[in-house]
Amino acid sequence: MILTVTPNPSLDRTYEVPALDRGEVVRATGERMDPGGKGVNVSRAVAAAGVRTLAVLPLGGAPGALVARLLHEQGIEVSPVPVSGRTRSNIAVAEPDGTLTKINAPGPELTPAESESLLDAVGAHSAHADWIACCGSLPRGLAPSWYAELVARCHAAGARIALDTSGPALLAALAERPDVVKPNAEELAGAVGRPLATVGDAVEAAEELRARGARAVLASLGADGQLLVDAGGTHFASARVDVVRSNVGAGDSSLAGFLIAGGSGPRALASAVAHGAAAVQLPGSAMPTPADLSPDAVTGTTGIPLDRPLTEPA
Ligand SMILES: Nc1ncnc2c1ncn2[C@@H]1O[C@H](COP(=O)(O)OP(=O)(O)OP(=O)(O)O)[C@@H](O)[C@H]1O
Ligand SMILES: [Mg+2]
Numbered sequence: 136m137i138l139t140v141t142p143n144p145s146l147d148r149t150y151e152v153p154a155l156d157r158g159e160v161v162r163a164t165g166e167r168m169d170p171g172g173k174g175v176n177v178s179r180a181v182a183a184a185g186v187r188t189l190a191v192l193p194l195g196g197a198p199g200a201l202v203a204r205l206l207h208e209q210g211i212e213v214s215p216v217p218v219s220g221r222t223r224s225n226i227a228v229a230e231p232d233g234t235l236t237k238i239n240a241p242g243p244e245l246t247p248a249e250s251e252s253l254l255d256a257v258g259a260h261s262a263h264a265d266w267i268a269c270c271g272s273l274p275r276g277l278a279p280s281w282y283a284e285l286v287a288r289c290h291a292a293g294a295r296i297a298l299d300t301s302g303p304a305l306l307a308a309l310a311e312r313p314d315v316v317k318p319n320a321e322e323l324a325g326a327v328g329r330p331l332a333t334v335g336d337a338v339e340a341a342e343e344l345r346a347r348g349a350r351a352v353l354a355s356l357g358a359d360g361q362l363l364v365d366a367g368g369t370h371f372a373s374a375r376v377d378v379v380r381s382n383v384g385a386g387d388s389s390l391a392g393f394l395i396a397g398g399s400g401p402r403a404l405a406s407a408v409a410h411g412a413a414a415v416q417l418p419g420s421a422m423p424t425p426a427d428l429s430p431d432a433v434t435g436t437t438g439i440p441l442d443r444p445l446t447e448p449a
Pocket of ligand 1: 320358
């Protein structure tokens with residue numbers, strides 16, 4: 136079972152419009168609602184792969200109840216931590232040419248008691264989890280050290296932690312030795328405080344995160360593929376993709392692919408890349424099922440193309 140933690144979940148409302156004209160009344164031609172948040176996405180991808188998952192998340196008000204219901208409908212078990220604030224609603228406006236404009240709300244501020252309840256809820260289920268994936272930004276009210284505390288507690292209970300966050304929350308958690316961290320290029324550049332222009336720069340940055348405590352670094356480099364740097368060495372894998380439809384949630388899908396394939400070594404890396412490549416070929420934040428994967432399209436190597444410039448330098 137893969138347990139996910141989403142400290143700042145959302146109810147995502149997407150409106151399809153013919154064109155987004157500022158200052159005008161824009162009539163939507165379609166609308167949909169999805170449970171949102173990075174950990175929620177990982178749970179959706181794990182469930183799409185047919186693997187059991189439990190989403191632990193603070194939920195409040197009517198939007199929170201709707202998030203729980205939508206997750207249940209997708210076959211995802213939920214362990215809600217009731218909070219007094221209202222779960223945020225994020226708005227996405229989709230235009231026919233693929234342009235997506237998003238308005239993300241800050242979300243409720245959690246009280247110290249709610250912050251503690253969230254840690255307790257994860258602890259209560261950690262013994263049954265093969266992996267605990269902690270994903271996304273922290274809501275107001277949770278200190279930057281909150282993930283560090285979570286990693287320390289989960290390790291004490293014998294669980295393995297995958298952490299996908301950025302900024303001070305990532306840096307603070309490194310000292311507690313998370314089993315894997317999954318930055319994208321931009322988050323990796325931010326963590327080491329310097330730009331990344333080549334695959335070699337990303338390898339050096341990932342090694343630095345290991346030196347600062349991460350046991351393994353799974354760095355996703357968008358179209359350039361992914362790097363895995365761990366005690367076994369450095370591996371690189373990428374996949375050919377003909378048409379990118381939407382990269383929303385590709386990183387979350389990758390992390391799910393990595394964890395369901397065991398969460399370590401080149402085989403898990405190949406699964407991460409296969410899931411990322413499949414996710415970008417699906418619309419919106421749709422997560423791939425096994426039928427959507429093309430494992431043969433993944434090329435892996437230990438001979439890292441260090442001098443290769445990144446398609447999107449960070
Ligand atoms: N343009 C692309 N072409 C091919 N594969 C891609 C492309 N974009 C993403 N991928 C695949 O998806 C993986 C994850 O993408 P990315 O590095 O953009 O994650 P992310 O920024 O963390 O995304 P998220 O929005 O989910 O947080 C990549 O490593 C790659 O395997
Ligand atoms: Mg990401």
